[in-house]
Amino acid sequence: MQGIAVIGIGQTQIGEHWSVSLRELAGQAVFAALADASMGKVDGLFVGNMLSGTLVRQESLGVLVADWVGQKNREAFKVEAACGSGAAALRTAIMAVSSGEMDTALAVGVEKMTETKGPETAAALATAADADYEAFQGVSFVALNALIMQRYIHTYGWQHSDFAPFSINAHANAVNNPYARLREPISEQAYRDARMIATPINLLDASPIGDGAAALVITSTEHLAPTREKPVIEIKASTSSTDTLAVHDRQDPLFLEAAYKSARRAYAQAGINPQDIDLFELHDAFSIMSALSLEACGFAERGQAPRLALDGGIQLSGSLPITTLGGLKARGHPVGATGIYQIVEVVQQLRGAAGRNQIPDARIGMAQNIGGSGATVLTHILERIS
């Protein structure tokens, strides 16, 4: 892959932004990213978004955002891969730069989810699953993950409370992230007592939805200004794979094959081993997904990820810090924007700009964004090279 660097990052706080429109929300992130990159214009703009057609009644998101942020006449369109839409927009931007079609590109993730009623939002989220063979049966997206978690607990002999460290760690890390939606620490007792949503997933296993936007400016490293003050963060790997869309079609629903393939190819592309990774922003939409991602990416044996968490390995001081600024669980999960938030946070860490949550000497960071229940998986590895 040609050398590509992230030279600008921007993000909005995740919350209920009822007074801010979709384009304004995206604009806040874009303007922050452009300012961070000290740039006014880019050559193209790709928007990651899942639900704007359903919940905001707005498609044409590419031109909507390009027009609003003063990038008229640029190429712009929207990319959708359910909750993996953000990283898919980044993939598109990377291919655009790497093909030589453009020198600089913006990848923007944006989602507005809180102005509709709960059942409407839940039904919209179910469009990430197989409409004909899963959602049609009344299976919600939480319920699908609950089936997987139930099976995992049964197969490997864990207790529900063994998953507590994933949520506790995410909440602890979000406290210091001003962009996070849930900045309250939670206790193990609170986790045990949380309201059940779809057995065995309780409220504190699940990430909160939210309105939010995040943006990245990328450029070919050939065009990097030599006088840059900020560290150069290069994208060393960008890969994507797919599994079956429906969970029941998988030989083993406890193994994220697409995550495995995507990660393995990313390691090869970057020329590294999992052990070289200093932090991992994974897709903890539900705590069970943290476990499955860690295993698929080679950080834990099959069925043993809860052990890594219980031993503290996933904490900021652990062997593999995850969700270092709150993850989906506590930073929040504005679905189509999440993949961009993850990369923004990896860049914060690699720049040494993660504040009180800084991983000392972080040099290599990985982000993994998942659409559907492991159906579409995108993996990016970034490295500080100056």
Added chain:
Amino acid sequence: MQGIAVIGIGQTQIGEHWSVSLRELAGQAVFAALADASMGKVDGLFVGNMLSGTLVRQESLGVLVADWVGQKNREAFKVEAACGSGAAALRTAIMAVSSGEMDTALAVGVEKMTETKGPETAAALATAADADYEAFQGVSFVALNALIMQRYIHTYGWQHSDFAPFSINAHANAVNNPYARLREPISEQAYRDARMIATPINLLDASPIGDGAAALVITSTEHLAPTREKPVIEIKASTSSTDTLAVHDRQDPLFLEAAYKSARRAYAQAGINPQDIDLFELHDAFSIMSALSLEACGFAERGQAPRLALDGGIQLSGSLPITTLGGLKARGHPVGATGIYQIVEVVQQLRGAAGRNQIPDARIGMAQNIGGSGATVLTHILERIS
């Protein structure tokens, strides 16, 4: 741009496919394209679609189609640019191949629009416009185009009936296209008598919606098997530009600036002049759009496109045949699939496989796909090189 060739095409008849699901419809086109390319697998798959979330309650379209057509583990996602989604998916596939990320890729356009009630479908189509400043005011997509047509007639002094040749030509050409939705010729009298939809747009100014899918297999010309029996059709230009999303934000609503910029760059990329083009598949969602596209692309002076049509220049035997297999008007307009249908038809012409509608010795063809009322415009130029 690196050499990229279209080596497989596939399409379904456009109609009301109530007994065929979204994935099955896409699959029919994909299997046809793979068979045409004599291939079983590709490296990635990009789906152009606008309305699946709203009308079919299905997102995750990339993996849905990849899974269904036996391309699991391949990269796959959906691309949206309203009615320009199809060509945007092709753009993505081109960037994927041209960046070296993959050797072969599928671009698929699919849309299912006929199983919902009229007002619901019309409201979904309005998401192509500006939700906050156009659709919110009650302006439908037809009404937006009606405002533009009214202004055009007023400014340049034409009569409504002067637009008849666009629709008559499209219908005449669809008669011989087995994939077209409306295979009946229409008379000038029928055009004059057609029911008014939004003054001055009547029923025969507007393209019909439909269910349909079309697919393209592309590959780097470096990887072309030397023994191919079919002519090699190379993509000589692939460009995209954007305008304001809302029509009222434009200095001149009668000039498609994004079409102009996209076409001008395409000519430069292909190293040709407009006069070199043997046929032009333009985006005749409404007859006024045919006129504006012809003018923006340099085939007629401002305000003079109806003259070209009245003089027969747009017919199969004319100086610039357009909508040679029926166009959006008569082949049909399954919105997110249309951009791929256009390219499929250009390839049919350049291969000499357009049947009774064959343009003799066609060597260079252009397709232009438009999302919104000129908001996103994508232009492709293809050439037969063997």
